[in-house]
Amino acid sequence: MLAYIIRRVAQSVLVLLVVGLVAFSMFRFVGDPVDNMLGQERTQADIERLRETLGLDQPFPVQYWRFLEQAAQGNFGLSYRQGREVGDILLERLPATLELAFVSGIFAMVAGIGLGVFTAIRRRGVAANAIMTLSLVGVSLPTFLIGILLIYLFSVELGWLPSFGRGAVTSVGGWWTTGFLTESGLKALILPAITLGLYQMTLIMRLVRTEMLEVLRQDYIRFARARGLRERAINFHHALKNTLVPVITITGLQLGSIIAFAIITETVFQWPGVGLLFINAIQFVDIPVMAAYLMLISVMFVGINLIVDLLYFAIDPRLRVDRTSGKTT
Secondary structure: OHHHHHHHHHHHHHHHHHHHHHHHHHHHHOOOHHHHHOOOOOOHHHHHHHHHHHOOOOOHHHHHHHHHHHHHOOOOOEOOOOOOEHHHHHHHHHHHHHHHHHHHHHHHHHHHHHHHHHHHHOOOOHHHHHHHHHHHHHHHOOHHHHHHHHHHHHHHHOOOOOOOOOOOOEEEOOOEEEOOOOHHHHHHHHHHHHHHHHHHHHHHHHHHHHHHHHHHOOHHHHHHHHOOOOHHHHHHHHHHHHHHHHHHHHHHHHHHHHHHOHHHHHHHHOOOOHHHHHHHHHHOOOHHHHHHHHHHHHHHHHHHHHHHHHHHHHHOHHHOEOOOOOOEO
16 A cells, blocks of 8 residues: 555656646747836846846756746745735635635536436436436537526526626635635626536536446346345445446546636636636736646646545555455456
8 A cells, every 4th residue: 555655646746747847848938028027118138137037047957947946845936927926826816716616526526426326227217318418518518608608698697696706705714715605705606616517517427327327237236136125225325336436536537627627717707716817827928827827736636636546546445455465456
């Protein structure tokens, strides 16, 4: 178990270094931040002085090493646009993104697993067929179009929910802000959470349904029915338990993608999270903010996948080390 954990952690660190290198390399082609920071009256001396102050006159390997060294200490430098610590800016925006991702993830898992089990058990029913047909919408339509349709229906036509913003928020524990404690905050969260979680929900639902149908065909399920066990016990104790083992990996990947792809939803709904911050940083070539955002998302994504791998290892006995033979099956 310890060797497995060490190997997975080492792989995660290597992935983060590669992602950081690729992202930092791409920033060289998005533009020169000096052009946006200095006015039209700038001189060549002003340009050279600012480049030296920002460290842009150094070779690329030196810039990347300095970035990694400072990032390891929690220092991502100053924002070229706002002139503030990037870490402070991220702390202001991070609660909004995490709150949106948390609600979207809960919606995707609960609705996806529930509907997946229902459509597997009632696979010949009208309701199950209707749900499977409607699920094609969540898989086929792009996220931004789903968001626009929801805004048109529930904000423009019905006027039930706000179309942008986070609503009123309250401060909890200093830097953390939440909209869970206000009515406008809860209303503002509904549409973006559904938009962000709908695609993941449909994938989880279809995966659960497929795995559930496969498990229900196994011999031990027939044996359980022959023993006279109740159908509810067979479906939820025997079948669902074995269905969720392969679902855990896919679900973990989808939860990681919720955080990574929240940038589209935040742009559509003008949600004040780190995704919208990244879009604004691209427009102003704010390299420290872009680099910090990508590293933050990479750490979250890799961290979630690491936790999923460890959970999968703990749940599935086939992946554990056989203490007798000393081999891994």
